[in-house]
Amino acid sequence: MYSRLLVPLDGSTTAELALDHAASLARLSGATVVLLHVIEELKHSNGFERPQVYIEQVHPGFLAAGQALLDAAAARLRGQGLAVETLLVESKGERVSVLVAQQALSARCDLVVLGTHGRRGVDRLLMGSDAEQVARIAPVPVMLVRQPQSAAVTSQPEWVGTAA
Numbered sequence: 001m002y003s004r005l006l007v008p009l010d011g012s013t014t015a016e017l018a019l020d021h022a023a024s025l026a027r028l029s030g031a032t033v034v035l036l037h038v039i040e041e042l043k044h045s046n047g048f049e050r051p052q053v054y055i056e057q058v059h060p061g062f063l064a065a066g067q068a069l070l071d072a073a074a075a076r077l078r079g080q081g082l083a084v085e086t087l088l089v090e091s092k093g094e095r096v097s098v099l100v101a102q103q104a105l106s107a108r109c110d111l112v113v114l115g116t117h118g119r120r121g122v123d124r125l126l127m128g129s130d131a132e133q134v135a136r137i138a139p140v141p142v143m144l145v146r147q148p149q150s151a152a153v154t155s156q157p158e159w160v161g162t163a164a
Helices: 013-029 051-079 096-106 121-127 130-137
Strands: 004-008 032-040 084-091 111-116 142-146
Touching: 004 013, 004 096, 013 032, 013 051, 013 111, 013 142, 032 051, 032 096, 051 084, 084 096, 096 111, 096 130, 111 130, 130 142
Parallel strands: 004 032, 004 111, 032 084, 111 142
Antiparallel strands: none
16 A cells, blocks of 8 residues: 655644554554654744854754654654654755655655645635645645544534424
8 A cells, every 4th residue: 555654744733643644554554654844944043143153053953853853753653663764854945845745756655644724714825735735746645634623613503403
C-alpha cells in the first residue's frame, strides 16, 4: 500500500492529528514516517537584529526549535516501534506548500498526511490554505486531516428528527 508517508509538522493541534493518522497508517502498512518541518525565516526575524545577533542567536535558535519539534515527534513514533526519518528545511521565501511538494518527491514519499484547519469563508480568503495548495500541487496523494468540530457544533438541535 504505502511505504513512505510524509508528515509536515508545525506544532499545531491539526499537525498532531495528522501525525496520529500517519502512525496508524504506518502500523497497518509497515511504512516509514518522514517528518518534515519547514522553517520560514521571515517569521522568525523582525529585520531589526544586527547581523551578528541574527547569525549567532536568532538563526541557531529557530533551527534548534524546529529540530526539537521533529525529535519529539520522532521519539514518540519510535517508541511505538515505527521507522521514522526527519527533514528540517529552511524556506528562503518559497511557499511552504511548494517545499512540502518538493520534499514529497525528493524523499520518495507516496502519501502526504497533512493537518488542515478547515478554514472557510473570509478566514480562508484572508489566511489562505497551505494544505489546499499542497493537495493541488503535490506529486503524490494527499490526506487532509481536519480537527473534529466541537460537540456543541456537531450536536443536532432538538427539533431535528422530530415530527411537527
